[in-house]
Amino acid sequence: MSLEEELVHVLMDKNLTLATAESCTGGLLGAHLTTVPGVSAVYAGGFITYTVEQKHAMLGVPMKLLREKGAVAKKTAKAMALGAAQRTGVDCSLSVTGNAGPDPSEGKPVGLVYIGCCVDGKAVGRKFMFKGSREEIREQAVQGALQILLHKLTGKEDKTIEEAD
Numbered sequence: 704m705s706l707e708e709e710l711v712h713v714l715m716d717k718n719l720t721l722a723t724a725e726s727c728t729g730g731l732l733g734a735h736l737t738t739v740p741g742v743s744a745v746y747a748g749g750f751i752t753y754t755v756e757q758k759h760a761m762l763g764v765p766m767k768l769l770r771e772k773g774a775v776a777k778k779t780a781k782a783m784a785l786g787a788a789q790r791t792g793v794d795c796s797l798s799v800t801g802n803a804g805p806d807p808s809e810g811k812p813v814g815l816v817y818i819g820c821c822v823d824g825k826a827v828g829r830k831f832m833f834k835g836s837r838e839e840i841r842e843q844a845v846q847g848a849l850q851i852l853l854h855k856l857t858g859k860e861d862k863t864i865e866e867a868d
Contacts, residue, residue: 705738705739706849706850706853707735707736707738707739707849708739710736710849710852710853710856711739711745713853714745714795715741715744715745717856719745719793719794719795719856720745720746720791720792720793720794720795721736721746721747721793721794721795721796721852722746722747722748722749722750722787722788722790722791722793722796723736723748723749723796723797723798723799723848724749724750724752724762724783724784724786724787724797724819725749725750725751725798725799726751726752726753726799726800726801727799727800727801727802727803727840727841727844728799728803728841728844728845729751729753729841730749730751731841731842731844731845732749732797732799732844732845732848732849733746733749735845735849747791747793748791749787750762750787750790755769758774758782758783758786758800761786761790762782762783762790763782763786763789763790764782764783764786765782768782773809773811774800774809775800775802775808775809775811775815775816775817776817777817777828777829778828779800780798780799780800780817780818780819780828780829781798781819781821781826781827781828783800783819784796784797784798784819784820784821784826784828785819785821785824785826787821788824788826794822794823795820795821795822795823795852795855795856796819796820797818797819797821797848797849797851797852798819798820798848799816799817799818799819799845799848800816800817800819801814801815801816801817801831801833801844802814802815802816803816803837803840803841803844804836804837804840812832813840814831814832814835814840815831815832816830816832816833816840816843816844816847817829817830817831818831818844818847818848818851820848820851820852820855822855829847829851831843831844833847
């Protein structure tokens with residue numbers, strides 16, 4: 704069973720709903736989720752907020768935070784996840800923001816990704832340093848996000864992903 708299938712089944716079993724907020728993955732997380740038949744019972748939809756202006760407008764991420772920390776930051780990922788949950792009224796949300804390359808951006812290295820996860824109004828953020836091509840980094844970010852929420856909901860160890868220091 705794929706991670707997205709496992710997560711969707713857990714969400715269904717627990718009668719929980721999910722929304723996503725994506726930047727560097729550009730909708731790839733939502734695309735993975737929507738491959739699962741019946742996902743519409745738990746997945747409300749997602750936001751693709753590629754610019755700081757859209758992170759602010761669509762998700763309510765404070766401009767002060769975006770100016771001070773930038774688009775690629777743990778606090779930004781947390782705010783994106785919280786904003787997605789609040790704006791859609793779901794139980795859980797995931798956010799992804801980072802630099803998939805090919806060049807450094809905002810002084811942030813290629814592969815630096817922050818994933819936000821919000822469950823019942825409490826958001827956490829995790830920092831990762833993924834390696835590989837742009838496509839590989841985006842895919843690793845999606846898999847990391849799915850694993851983080853699955854771990855939160857089931858208590859299973861997520862030893863297959865490594866969080867950066």
